[in-house]
Amino acid sequence: MEKIKLKNRDTLDELYLTLKKSKDSDQKNRIRAIIEIKKGKNKKETAKDFAVSQATMIHWVSSYNKGGTDALSMSKGGRLEGNPKWEASIFNELIKEIDKGGYWSVPRMQEWIKEHCKKEIPEQTVWYRLNQLNYSYKSARPHPTQGNKEKQAEFKKRGLFRSWSR
Numbered sequence: 001m002e003k004i005k006l007k008n009r010d011t012l013d014e015l016y017l018t019l020k021k022s023k024d025s026d027q028k029n030r031i032r033a034i035i036e037i038k039k040g041k042n043k044k045e046t047a048k049d050f051a052v053s054q055a056t057m058i059h060w061v062s063s064y065n066k067g068g069t070d071a072l073s074m075s076k077g078g079r080l081e082g083n084p085k086w087e088a089s090i091f092n093e094l095i096k097e098i099d100k101g102g103y104w105s106v107p108r109m110q111e112w113i114k115e116h117c118k119k120e121i122p123e124q125t126v127w128y129r130l131n132q133l134n135y136s137y138k139s140a141r142p143h144p145t146q147g148n149k150e151k152q153a154e155f156k157k158r159g160l161f162r163s164w165s166r
Contacts, residue, residue, distance in 0.1 A: 004058055006037050007065040018069045030060050030072035037061065090117050091129050098135070 010018070012035065019031045029050065036046045047057035063071040090113060097112060098104050109126050113119055 004043075004061050004065070006034070006061055009064065009068050012038060015069070022069075022073075024073050026074040027069070027072045030064075031069055033057065033060055034064050034069075034072070086119070086121060086125065086129070090119060090121070091133065093117070094130075095133060095135070 015031055015035050015038065019028055019035070022028050022031065033046050033050050033052075036049070037043060041049075043057045043061065044054055047054045050057070052060075060072065093116065094109060094112060098109075106123050106126050109130070110121060110123060113121055113126070
């Protein structure tokens with residue numbers, strides 16, 4: 001196990017106070033581990049008690065040494081700016097257009113929104129919001145009447161066509 005000594009950044013009382021104030025359960029767990037090490041427990045035992053690897057414990061100690069208890073908080077991921085909130089009016093207007101008829105692909109919906117509302121909304125968001133409004137899409141399928149009857153008959157004659165029902 002790598003030898004990293006815990007820096008004397010905070011007193012036990014300060015660590016307990018930070019532990020009490022924290023709303024991040026992952027950070028609380030890491031602070032508890034730092035408290036145990038500060039009390040004299042070795043990193044190997046502490047890693048075992050907290051059900052983490054020794055490498056993880058070294059990482060926690062290293063993070064604490066560099067940035068204190070703030071460095072022990074866990075990034076929740078996602079966009080730094082957060083998810084934008086799109087006005088419902090955008091989708092309500094889009095629905096009115098869709099209900100007039102015609103073929104509406106998601107890219108076409110994005111174009112319409114960009115042109116009429118001056119907003120660039122991701123494809124997944126457009127799809128998701130329309131799905132929430134109980135609209136579903138139909139993907140293009142080849143129309144059976146356009147099939148070649150001679151080729152279909154030949155395919156069936158060769159015995160390659162099998163029905164899945166019994």
